[in-house]
Amino acid sequence: MVTSAVGPSRPPVTSFSLERECGCGARTKATPPAGVDAPVQYGPRVTAAAVYLYSGQFLSKDRTATALAELVGIPLSAGTVAAMAARAAADLTGFLAAVRDLLAGAEVVGADETGLRVAGRLHWVHCARTGKYTLIDCHPQRGTGGIDALGVLTGFTGVVVHDAWAPYEHLHVRHPSAVCRPRAA
Secondary structure, eight states: OEEEESSTTSOEEEEOOSEEEOTTSOEEEOOOOTTOOSSEEOOHHHHHHHHIIIIISOOOHHHHHHHHHHHHOOOOOHHHHHHHHHHHHHTTHHHHHHHHHHHHTOSEEEEEEEEEEETTEEEEEEEEEOSSOEEEEEESOSSHHHHHHTSSSTTOOSEEEOOOOGGGHHHHHHOTTSEEOOOOO
16 A cells, blocks of 8 residues: 655645556565445545535535545546546435435324425425424426335325325325324414
8 A cells, every 4th residue: 555645735635556567577466445436546534524514505516526626635626526426325215215214113203395496496395303304305297106116105094284285185095093184274
């Protein structure tokens, strides 16, 4: 493993050579350390910072790359930021399943949906929440397709607090005790 600094203000970049050729022509291939899956890569703290700025602070990929380069001297491309965010999202599968299960097992869940544009087309952000957990997903359908795709209310047996929009009535048909309707004025 080789570590080198790229200038006085830049953090070290770690590279690992997977294969070397000896002067005699023999090639030796090594197994990389755990967590290293490329010859040169950014570590988990750089990835966390990039994903936080991009997804948590809503900077564009270009502005995230620029911010990291200017603030801490880490030269990233917008494509690298996108790849880091995609890998981080893929790692959320277990977490999302756990939140979905916790919501589905709650006594009371609030549900709502709101529209937004995705690539110029109307989509819907569906939300299921308790005081402790919130699950949000984007779906092209506002109605039962989007509600069911969230994966919380299908088979839910608790109380659902919602705005009495008609598609929530499909929950009432399946589970008569599972819908909390707002009181009439």
